[in-house]
Amino acid sequence: MSTPESCVVAGRLAELGHTNLYDLLKQASHVYGDKTAFSCGADSVSFTELRDKSDSFARYLRHELGLQPGDRLAIQLPNLLQYVVTIFGALKAGLVIVNTNPQYTVPETRHQFTDSGARAVVVLDKLVPLVRAVQGETAIERLIVTSVDDWSNPQVASDEADVTRFMAALTKGKALPEVDPQRGLEDLAVLQYTGGTTGVSKGAMLTHNNLLCNVLQAVSILSPGELEYGNEVRVSPLPLYHIFAFTANCLASVFTGFNSVLITNPRDLDNMIADLQRHRITLLTGINSLFVSLMAHPQFDSIDFSQVKWVNSGGAPLNLAVAKRWYERTGSVIREGFGMTETSPVVIAATATTPYKEGYIGQAIIDTQLKIVDDAGNELPTGEPGELLVRGPQVMKGYWQRPEATAETFTADGWLKTGDIGVIDEDGFLKLVDRKKDMILVSGFNVYPNDIEDAVMRHPGIRECVAVGIPDERKGEAIKLYVSLHDQNLTEADIVAHCREQLTGYKVPSFVEIRDDLPKSTVGKLLRRVLRDEARAEVAEVSA
Structure with a gap:
């Protein structure tokens, strides 16, 4: 287990006197007044x-x-x-x-x-x-x-x-x-929807206390003198409807008095590059796929990164090669974090004062406990892989109107089961090595195979299907779909077109493979892991 239980955040909240999230803005308006809070294009407030x-x-x-x-x-x-x-x-x-x-x-x-x-x-x-x-x-x-x-x-x-x-x-x-x-603090503030292993999206119930605590936990990683409250410019291309940007780029930025430059459409790289050129950037929050796209833009090297103090990567794993290329091009280190919708979301963060460990994300933020357990729920020794469990004031109240799903996600003594397989070393650094769940992480968005498969199976010409995640340098993971058919005239393009009608863009498979039959167990259960391992092996062979 890492990070002893404490009440640092509760004490800080008591000092501030905040009882709900609106108090963040109420205080900021008194402290920062006419300073710019948010910019968007040529407009600001x-x-x-x-x-x-x-x-x-x-x-x-x-x-x-x-x-x-x-x-x-x-x-x-x-x-x-x-x-x-x-x-x-x-x-x-x-x-x-x-x-x-x-x-x-x-x-x-x-x-x-x-x-x-x-x-x-x-x-x-x-x-x-x-x-x-x-x-x-x-x-x-x-x-x-x-x-x-x-x-x-x-x-x-x-x-x-x-x-x-x-x-x-x-x-x-x-x-x-x-x-x-x-x-008040224990009242519900946000229903933040996340995918479910059954394909049913669930509303994580985040209270005012959950989110206020996570704001204070997130800003606690800032080193004294490293950043100046009320005088930093943070470029925010990640969508605020996503929990990471909602907490970090909206709520926490208001608390710290930062000017958040909102990017309405990060896919429009020309306009985003223009925003990066126009502003005195000191902070940037991004994701692996965005860093890749920016570095591929012909105007990237014209951006002034000389005043950048902090670059955050959240929402998806950061590719080590991408991080190295970014540093070579900009001179700024990308600091990674880990969290979940259910944890408001920040759990782990790398800081300027913690040593860098290749392959490890970072250490637990204050007032956050971690432990690694086996399939029976027994805590494992340091360095052994198992499921990561989390406990802290940022952990959700439960799933909206889903008591059974809530009970399945929490242990009897209140630990949240993340579904991620991790290792914690002797210094409390976390490395994620696999997923217990079948979730696919595409550009920071949780995508559950059953969600895709349910949509695919609405097509009468498809007999069976399995969706898996495969490594992708830009997106973190891409979706590959295996199908068998009733209608032998269906093409891969037809299937992708059907998916586009049923699913958000990031859930649409990047690859489709049609087979006569899909592998099954002796009782007829589709073997997703077999296909996932096969697909990942093919990617590794091509990359070798």
């Missing part, structure tokens, strides 16, 4: 402006829409200034945030809205048809619609009775009475 606009939005949500503390508000937006106003407005109103991927398909959106019971959604204008396609099967009563350019070119008119334009909501809310969050 100060901490004071962010507080005022969030307050107006909270008033609109409570008084105009009639949403009450504890009601769920779905948010389906990319990285925009409207997103951060929505987040803190919802928190001020005492609502529960349901972060929803804007790339979701109809089935994925339907499930998340239905399962969460969200009563309203803040959504990008071009996604309104998606919401309309599922609305009748959900509790969604009202749509608050925004455009990418709303900040500089506000749209206020709508001819649909259940639709309000985002900027109009801010104007209306400004004239309404003040509201109180009416939420």
Whole structure:
């Protein structure tokens, strides 16, 4: 076991007097005032402006829409200034945030809205048809619609009775009475959905305490004098609807007074490079696939990295060769971390003061306990591989409306089972060596094979299928799909096209292999591990 149990974070929270997440912005507006909180393209918002606009939005949500503390508000937006106003407005109103991927398909959106019971959604204008396609099967009563350019070119008119334009909501809310969050530390703040081994996406219940603690845990790794609160510029290309960016680039950045430069579309590398050239970058949060793409861009070497103090990699494993190339090109070291949706998410982090160990991620952050156990739950000696278990104040309350899944994920004495196979050395450094679960990690997103297989099997021409993850330098892992067919005329391209209709882009298989039959056990169970091992061996042979 690493890191003795303590209450450092609880003591720090008591000193700050924070009782809910909105207190982060409330304090930051007093401390940092007119300093820039978030930038997006040519637009920006100060901490004071962010507080005022969030307050107006909270008033609109409570008084105009009639949403009450504890009601769920779905948010389906990319990285925009409207997103951060929505987040803190919802928190001020005492609502529960349901972060929803804007790339979701109809089935994925339907499930998340239905399962969460969200009563309203803040959504990008071009996604309104998606919401309309599922609305009748959900509790969604009202749509608050925004455009990418709303900040500089506000749209206020709508001819649909259940639709309000985002900027109009801010104007209306400004004239309404003040509201109180009416939420405490143990109340639910966010339903953050994650994949399930059964293919059913589950809402991790993250409380105000979980997320506040993780913010304080995350900033605790900063060395004294290394970074200056209120005077750093952090480029944030990872989507804020993803738990890593939500906590690190949104909540923690507000706490530290950093200017977060939001990248709305990180796939548009030309515009992202322009943002990197325009700003005095001191911090960058990315992911393995993003680092690869940036270094391949012809303008990459024109970026000034001389003032960069910290580069974070989270959400997916960092490829060692990529990290070395990055250092050679920029002179900045990428520091890796590890976490899960269920842990708010940060569990492990490398810091400037801890020694570098090749192949190891880092050590547990404060107030976080780790242990490695065998299949029977017995703790293993130092250096032996087994399942990683985690305990700490950032660990979720459980899965939304799924007591059985919650019970399966926790031990009787409150340890969270991660499903990852790891090794902890004598200094408390963690190395991940495999997964107990079949989860595939694609560019930082959890993808569960059954989720893909369920979608694939909706095609009547497919008899059986198995999805596995294979190593990929850019994405971390790529998805390979093995299928056998009823309809022998189906092609690999046909299958991929079907997947694109059913699944978010990052869940679509990169490779499809059609076989006459798929391997099975003596009782007829498809042998995913056999195919996964075979696929990985083929990749290793090609790479050798």
